[in-house]
Amino acid sequence: MAEAAQTAVRTTTGGTRTAKATVGDSEFDRDTAVVRREPGVYDAELSAGWTIIHAVNGGYLLAMLGRALGDALPHADPFSVSAHYLTASRPGPAVIRTEVVRTGRTLSTGQASLFQFAEDGTEVERIRVLATYGDLDALPDEVRTSAEPPVIAPIEHCFGPSDGPAPIPGSSAITERLDIRLDPATVGWAIGAPSGKGEMRGWFQLADGRDADPLSLLLTVDALPPTSFELGLTGWTPTVELTTHVRCRPAPGPLRVSITTRNLAGGFLEEDAEVWDSAGRLVAQSRQLAKAPRTA
């Protein structure tokens, strides 16, 4: 947001128009950049700009790992990415080690781990990913989906960070980088009246206007406030595992995102995300297993 604000231009009608960032030249691209140190090994810097309180957002980490794998594998687009979260990441230097597991004609599979460093320099693994990549542009156009996009109020009737209390209690740098507008029906938690339904729906854009691509979808699936807020649980909901399927290259424009939880039980919950693009295509589906907050 900081950089986008610098290029914001006041329009003659009194509104603000922002010089839109592009794919490849945006905060997201700069902050998920990886530098190849040697074949399969990448240096990276986890930005403090994508933190929730002190923790680095899991979707941001996933996008960074996805970028490294897209370089290491012969196919560029993530089709299915399974991530197991091991220890909490913090802003600062990191190294990503990738392995090519299998290469095929239409699909290839790889593995990647992100490490940070202990006081004594020892590498500590933060997240490990197993992923299958392909070429989204090579897929046939045929669509026989029975899925319907989530019903979300028009964007101008939805609530953003500036419309009330911060979506996530505490200081969360990531909220400045995401333009998320939540449906009024799923923001009861923000005024102490959670619906009791495990659902959150909203519009998603990067704040600097960068359009979505397969890598940014890996961020989008884990970007909304957790469903547990609407279930009346206000604590931390750490992700254990998150698997994302990217099903279509997203069209430019705002995305519609819904996340739902049906099974809160035994101290864990699943969270299913769907991401729809402006052309009405279901572009990503994800499911995560998370620890339920301890506080009720």
Add this chain to the structure above:
Amino acid sequence: MAEAAQTAVRTTTGGTRTAKATVGDSEFDRDTAVVRREPGVYDAELSAGWTIIHAVNGGYLLAMLGRALGDALPHADPFSVSAHYLTASRPGPAVIRTEVVRTGRTLSTGQASLFQFAEDGTEVERIRVLATYGDLDALPDEVRTSAEPPVIAPIEHCFGPSDGPAPIPGSSAITERLDIRLDPATVGWAIGAPSGKGEMRGWFQLADGRDADPLSLLLTVDALPPTSFELGLTGWTPTVELTTHVRCRPAPGPLRVSITTRNLAGGFLEEDAEVWDSAGRLVAQSRQLAKAPRTA
């Protein structure tokens, strides 16, 4: 089934009573057994008894990998298992190599790969798994699920393999080992009248009567005929990736299973499975990404 049949006893009422196999002493347990060769490395034999046509069932493979990881990790129960399928497995010898990625107090994460052997003895990787394990018995009893079990006709009104055409065209040894009874509403495909809905529902038991446990749930989530059959597609639906969450230790008795597909698009489809036990608990959830059959 062969072994179970040997112990079948004709009852005085004319029905057959089968000496029920137990957890630890059943076809499933024998055929998913792994033998530790050295720490973290296990020898195994893929049984021809769990094949669909010539391919070894993906859920059976997952259960075998799950057993190896349960031995290698300090926790015994699979909580989340993400599997990427690389090459088609065939009956015969295999070796499983595991790696302990992280051990924690309540959760630990491991990785496992199953290899078979090329003509020249080279190891060929079939499937790679990243998994987080824990202790299901240590979870709190609290359940706040909003999920409802699938509506399935009483088991005596459902259709098994002996009630019509074989559920899967061709000779499939696995059908002898599974007692699956499909809801009449989802078997239209078997008589050439698929519903067009991407759904399959049924009752699931192992044919020799062995009760379910967390390992057999890894088989159950991938055991029903594919949803694509009810979508009117009759070809092969190879799994690319399958992630399973085991949420509760299953109670004895038949399981209810539903699988659904909402997004058939671009030559791929997702298949979501839910498994409910006889006590009405949602014991497993899974999602897979599969290639859609080429024939329509």
